[in-house]
Amino acid sequence: MLPVWKRRILEPSFPTKKAQTRGNLTILTGLLVLPSAIAVVMAIEIVALNNERALMQSAADAAALAGARDLMVSGSSQRNAKNFAERFALTQVGSFTERARVAFVATPEKEGVFSVDGYAVRPSFFGNLVPKGGFKIRVRSVAENMVKQPLCILGQNETLAENAIAGDGSSALIAKGCVVHANGDIILKDRASVAAGTVRTSGTSEGGAISPTPNVGALKIPDPFSARTISPPKDCALVPDGGTDVWKQGILTLPPGMHRTQFVMRGTSIMKLQPGEHYFCRPSIFSENSRLEGQNAVMMLIEGELTVRAPASTSLKGRETGPWAGFVIVASRTNASPVSFLSPNVDELLGTIYLPNSQLLVNSPGSVAEASQWSVIVAHRLIVSNAAQLIINSDYEGSPVPVPTGVGSNVGGANNIPLRLRQ
Structure with missing residues (x-):
């Protein structure tokens, strides 16, 4: 017989009832x-x-x-x-x-x-x-x-080095009832302000007071007039050189056509633009109590700047007919010289100011363009400085100057844009 300890090793073991339950x-x-x-x-x-x-x-x-x-x-x-x-x-x-x-x-x-x-x-x-x-x-x-607002200001500059719309001092850009849009940045300093129906920027918005709050990161608006050819009837070099013509008094009546003369208007002199397209190949400067006026006329700045210094005055109504109907000041695509209104006596700019490669500078204490029935600005840059107040009206209905395709609208918009979700 095997020892007990060996039998325990060889005999099979079975789980207990308690282990099975567990x-x-x-x-x-x-x-x-x-x-x-x-x-x-x-x-x-x-x-x-x-x-x-x-x-x-x-x-x-x-x-x-x-x-x-x-x-x-x-x-x-x-x-x-x-x-x-x-x-x-x-x-x-x-x-x-x-x-x-x-x-x-x-x-x-x-x-x-x-x-x-x-x-x-x-x-x-x-x-x-x-x-x-x-x-x-x-x-x-x-x-x-609920409302399709007109586009009344477009700053086209997209580069980081310069902004598209700028303001400083106590200047104000007032365009109630229409859209102010920058393809680049809107930079305001000091107490500068912008008040419009809608303010949009494809870049950033910085400083100042902007009403309503700008829509940042908006879709860029392409140049509405990029397909337009801006060229004079002939090259400026082929026009007789008129040198510098200084006026201190009297009325200079300019017929439409090519002007290769640097006009310097001083004293109480007046430049009257006859109806039509005026192609300027040299700068035009207005100062003292001189005056620039025209009706059914457009200034085509092929070369050189346009400068209106205080207290000179301006009253311009754009073209009513022809290929440039709706425009009041146009710069060529190669002209980077500024258009500067440095006087508060710029009462009327009726029509579209188109400066594809240059800037519009408004720098004067007081209101500018307030008497215009409507105005539209499409510029590389727009700068409102000092204590100037640039007033952009949008009363298009009944205007003798038609609104070009791509900007504005047939009627003025509301001060606010009602947007709603239907679903």
Whole structure:
């Protein structure tokens, strides 16, 4: 017979009843915990899904409002507004694009209405089997603007070295009822201010007082007159050189055509522009009590600047007919010389001032252009300085000077732009 200790080693052992019960409980607990865990995970996913849907809806709403706001500007491109709104919506959802496939489709619809549809798909349970293909999110937003405001000021400069619209001192740019837009920065110093129907900048806004709050990061507005050819009937070098013509009194009546003379108007002298296109190949300077006036006329600054110093006065009404109808001052694309109004006695600038590569400087204490029925400025840069107040009116109806295509509108806009979400 084997010893007891050897028999214990060789004999099989069986679990006790207590051990069997403990094992069954472990299996049962596992079976009960699994559905509970799945339910918890699903609850977490549902909360996350609701948050993601809210994020997508918020992005669609913001993009639809941004698109409707862009379309309110006379001359804005529907195609550009569509692309801008879709890019804008994607920026609003941030890092969600890293864990889901996200797309936004913007659609400019009838006048003033803009819609944005958002789509997202992200992974779900068990390799996208539950639900099949992953979690899907669909949102839609429709916005509309109640008023399409006219575009009355466009600062085109986009370079970082210089701003597009600037102000300093106690100067003011007042353009109530229309849109002031900068393709670059709006920089105000001291107590300078801007008051308009809408203020927009594709760059940044800094300093001063701007009312209403500017829309920063807005879609850039392309030059509405870029397709126009600005050239005189013949090259300036082929025109007889008139030298410098200084006037201290009397009336200089200029017929339309080419002027290769530097005009210096002083004393009580007056320059009268006869109806038509006037091509200036030299600078024109007004000072003392001289006066610049014209009706149904446009100054085409091919070379050289235009300067009006205090207390000289100005009253200009732009072209009523012809290829330059609606314009009052135009600089050639190669002319970088400024147009400077340094006198408060600039009463009327009726029409469009177009300076594609130069700046408009308004630097004088007092109101400028206040008597104009309407004015539009499209310039490389606009600078309002000192204590000047540049007044931009937008009363287009009944004006003898028509509004060019791409700016303004047929009627003046409201002081505020009602935007609303319809869906």
